[in-house]
Amino acid sequence: MSAFAIVNARLLDPASNYDGPGAVLVGDGRVTEVVRGGATQTPTGLEIIDAAGLCLSPGLIDIRVKTGEPGAEPKETLKSASLSAAAGGVTTIVVQPDTEPAIDDPATVEFVQARGAALELVTVLAAGAATQGCGGERMAELGLMQEAGALYFTDGDRVIRNTRTLQRVMTYAAGFNALVAARPAEPWLSEGAVATSGELASRLGLAGVSAIAERIQLERDLALVEQTGVRFLADQISTEGALEVLARARAKGLEVAASVSINHLCFNEVDIGDYRTFYRLDPPLRTESDRLAMIEAVRDGLIDVITSAHTPAPAEDKRRPFAEAAPGAVGLETLLPAALTLHHEHGLELLELLRPLTIGPAALLGLDSGALEAGAPADLILFDPAAPVVIDADRLRSKSKNSPFDGRRLQGKVLMTVAGGRIVHDAR
Amino acid sequence: MSDSSTAADAIRERLVPFPQPHFLSAGDLNPFAAAQLLDLADAFVTLNRRSAKTLDLMRGRTVVNLFFENSTRTSSSFEIAAKRLGADVVTMPVQASSVAKGETLIDTAVTLNAMKPDVLVVRHGASGAADLLSQKVGCAVVNAGDGRHEHPTQALLDLLTLKRAFGEVGGLTVAICGDVAHSRVARSNVALLSMMGARVRLIGPPTLVPKDADRWGCEVFHDMREGLAGCDVVMMLRLQLERMEGAFVPSRREYFRFWGLDREKLAWAKPDAKVMHPGPMNRGVEIDSDVADDLSVSLIQDQVEMGVAARMAVLASLMERRA
Numbered sequence: 203m204s205a206f207a208i209v210n211a212r213l214l215d216p217a218s219n220y221d222g223p224g225a226v227l228v229g230d231g232r233v234t235e236v237v238r239g240g241a242t243q244t245p246t247g248l249e250i251i252d253a254a255g256l257c258l259s260p261g262l263i264d265i266r267v268k269t270g271e272p273g274a275e276p277k278e279t280l281k282s283a284s285l286s287a288a289a290g291g292v293t294t295i296v297v298q299p300d301t302e303p304a305i306d307d308p309a310t311v312e313f314v315q316a317r318g319a320a321l322e323l324v325t326v327l328a329a330g331a332a333t334q335g336c337g338g339e340r341m342a343e344l345g346l347m348q349e350a351g352a353l354y355f356t357d358g359d360r361v362i363r364n365t366r367t368l369q370r371v372m373t374y375a376a377g378f379n380a381l382v383a384a385r386p387a388e389p390w391l392s393e394g395a396v397a398t399s400g401e402l403a404s405r406l407g408l409a410g411v412s413a414i415a416e417r418i419q420l421e422r423d424l425a426l427v428e429q430t431g432v433r434f435l436a437d438q439i440s441t442e443g444a445l446e447v448l449a450r451a452r453a454k455g456l457e458v459a460a461s462v463s464i465n466h467l468c469f470n471e472v473d474i475g476d477y478r479t480f481y482r483l484d485p486p487l488r489t490e491s492d493r494l495a496m497i498e499a500v501r502d503g504l505i506d507v508i509t510s511a512h513t514p515a516p517a518e519d520k521r522r523p524f525a526e527a528a529p530g531a532v533g534l535e536t537l538l539p540a541a542l543t544l545h546h547e548h549g550l551e552l553l554e555l556l557r558p559l560t561i562g563p564a565a566l567l568g569l570d571s572g573a574l575e576a577g578a579p580a581d582l583i584l585f586d587p588a589a590p591v592v593i594d595a596d597r598l599r600s601k602s603k604n605s606p607f608d609g610r611r612l613q614g615k616v617l618m619t620v621a622g623g624r625i626v627h628d629a630r
Numbered sequence: 631m632s633d634s635s636t637a638a639d640a641i642r643e644r645l646v647p648f649p650q651p652h653f654l655s656a657g658d659l660n661p662f663a664a665a666q667l668l669d670l671a672d673a674f675v676t677l678n679r680r681s682a683k684t685l686d687l688m689r690g691r692t693v694v695n696l697f698f699e700n701s702t703r704t705s706s707s708f709e710i711a712a713k714r715l716g717a718d719v720v721t722m723p724v725q726a727s728s729v730a731k732g733e734t735l736i737d738t739a740v741t742l743n744a745m746k747p748d749v750l751v752v753r754h755g756a757s758g759a760a761d762l763l764s765q766k767v768g769c770a771v772v773n774a775g776d777g778r779h780e781h782p783t784q785a786l787l788d789l790l791t792l793k794r795a796f797g798e799v800g801g802l803t804v805a806i807c808g809d810v811a812h813s814r815v816a817r818s819n820v821a822l823l824s825m826m827g828a829r830v831r832l833i834g835p836p837t838l839v840p841k842d843a844d845r846w847g848c849e850v851f852h853d854m855r856e857g858l859a860g861c862d863v864v865m866m867l868r869l870q871l872e873r874m875e876g877a878f879v880p881s882r883r884e885y886f887r888f889w890g891l892d893r894e895k896l897a898w899a900k901p902d903a904k905v906m907h908p909g910p911m912n913r914g915v916e917i918d919s920d921v922a923d924d925l926s927v928s929l930i931q932d933q934v935e936m937g938v939a940a941r942m943a944v945l946a947s948l949m950e951r952r953a
Contacts, residue, residue, distance in 0.1 A: 323913060334877070334880070339881075340875060340876025340877065341876045341877070341878075341879070341880045342876075342880055343880040343883075343884045344884075345880070345884050345887065345888050346880075346883070346884050346887060370837050370877070373836045373837050374835055374836060374837045374878075374879070374880075376836055377835055377836040377837075377852040377853075385855055386772055430836075534649060546852070
């Protein structure tokens with residue numbers, strides 16, 4: 203089916219701020235026409251998909267996905283991650299470079315993207331390592347990797363402790379107009395911590411890190427951004443204090459974007475109360491006031507990107523005492539219903555919610571997807587924002603089942619995912 | 631016989647006192663003095679191409695080559711220059727010692743000064759070392775490279791090379807490419823070329839070009855294609871291998887891909903552009919052999935020849951000042 207039309211839909215396009223009736227025509231893997239408005243002539247000669255008034259939006263773009271390929275395939279392969287993405291309405295994933303070996307040279311960037319493309323599921327892109335082996339000491343081949351298609355540069359969850367190294371990486375990257383991302387976590391304060399320090403962590407007897415560790419590191423990173431002029435993504439912001447730092451940098455005119463993980467929008471530190479290791483995350487879950495501040499930051503645009511922070515960890519890594527369990531949670535397949543809680547419970551408009559999941563990341567990374575417009579890749583999702591779902595981790599397509607949403611009742615179901623003009627998930 | 635005496639006469643006619651008691655940096659020259667030195671050096675080039683090359687301008691004088699850093703080409707260039715002027719030459723390779731360098735340097739200077747040399751040629755790993763030495767000795771000091779500060783005789787020989795290749799240096803656009811941050815050659819050349827009316831551009835990765843280098847009176851580029859457009863001369867700098875393995879640039883192959891001079895990049899400069907390199911070269915890193923060895927574009931061999939003549943001019947001129 204190379205040409206078809208999805209008609210009778212509620213179009214949601216954050217890029218043009220359009221929320222209204224319409225139809226989308228697809229041909230040769232691209233959107234050929236977007237028809238806005240109710241009464242339209244049914245196109246002829248095309249296969250017609252009747253959306254029955256449900257929501258049609260650009261496919262989600264998730265810029266922070268860990269897989270186990272190469273190096274840890276039992277956790278997750280590019281195929282299982284792609285299947286999981288397709289089921290979750292995510293049509294573009296950007297895999298993280300802290301694999302084994304790390305994605306730190308052009309050949310590995312090309313390998314990952316070629317393997318992903320061969321699956322013919324969703325678009326698989328790669329972030330490159332900022333330092334060789336994500337070791338935090340020696341700069342990786344940023345220029346060659348960028349030529350090979352790497353979208354941005356990061357050491358993933360590993361913090362570049364050596365400030366001089368980060369300064370040089372940023373200085374060098376600025377020469378290529380490349381985007382550098384770093385997760386702010388002051389390493390000495392964060393060492394060994396598995397929770398946010400406070401009354402709860404101390405009652406549970408868990409090693410905690412103060413929320414200021416995020417603020418301190420972000421201050422460092424942004425000072426270097428100011429000096430070097432590099433384009434920067436503050437990756438996985440989770441605290442109110444960091445948001446203040448970010449707002450100040452923006453007010454000064456720094457070109458700095460910020461992301462938040464879906465987990466930090468949906469959960470708070472209380473969720474670790476019964477030591478369930480699926481809530482053992484990096485950064486650790488924060489207070490409720492931090493969570494609410496993050497939601498407000500999504501609403502007012504201070505946060506540009508929401509990620510799934512998809513981090514597969516098999517049972518053997520999670521069935522351990524809380525402090526010994528591997529951090530992270532899978533999230534590709536639950537991203538949309540989880541994000542819709544912000545709509546149902548916190549009153550975010552659907553467009554406000556979809557913006558950091560579509561055009562936000564697309565604009566940051568210079569992708570041509572993320573918008574409903576003629577000529578864009580036909581990356582589309584059809585979803586019912588109100589359909590009740592119960593998350594069953596065992597039924598996730600990811601090879602790892604570490605979902606903190608396991609057993610949760612959410613609203614929102616992806617009915618169909620179209621990626622590059624192909625229907626890669628169909629649950630109508 | 632008559633050829634030699636003609637060359638010697640030409641040299642004596644052009645011999646003028648050096649403008650300063652020492653030659654520590656390009657700033658010790660002025661446009662007029664530099665032009666006079668080039669004329670003198672030109673005469674030495676003629677002399678050096680004859681079979682009888684030795685003069686007696688420095689007979690009875692002692693030149694001490696004091697090299698705290700290893701250097702074969704610069705020390706031998708100075709040694710040959712001094713010998714052709716008739717001087718007695720002592721070349722002293724000084725092992726870098728682990729004791730505080732400043733103290734060692736002054737101790738050495740005082741010791742050497744007691745031996746009454748006439749010229750001290752010094753190379754040292756610390757910026758400002760030649761200047762410090764000049765304050766402690768009674769003879770003329772020539773800076774043969776101090777840290778990442780200056781290497782003024784290199785700039786003078788580059789100027790001589792350019793003048794002979796192009797006739798006039800004023801108005802040329804010269805791109806200095808590579809590790810500008812750590813390069814004394816770059817600093818001396820920026821100063822001298824600008825003084826002589828050339829337009830100087832600096833090209834290199836942002837980690838290797840000082841952030842404020844545009845205030846040196848140069849245009850700064852990080853992209854070779856942009857930077858080389860319209861250039862008459864492409865002067866490549868040597869990249870120390872230890873700076874390439876992830877500290878300032880990620881790898882040799884990435885450096886070569888973006889900043890190494892090959893045919894493709896050279897084609898971005900003017901059609902008849904010339905290539906220079908102070909040596910020793912890292913072939914396949916900052917320069918492709920294909921370009922370096924092509925005598926129709928490469929002035930690299932000329933630079934070595936001009937080195938001896940330029941240094942003869944400096945030594946003779948410094949002696950003339952002290953005569």
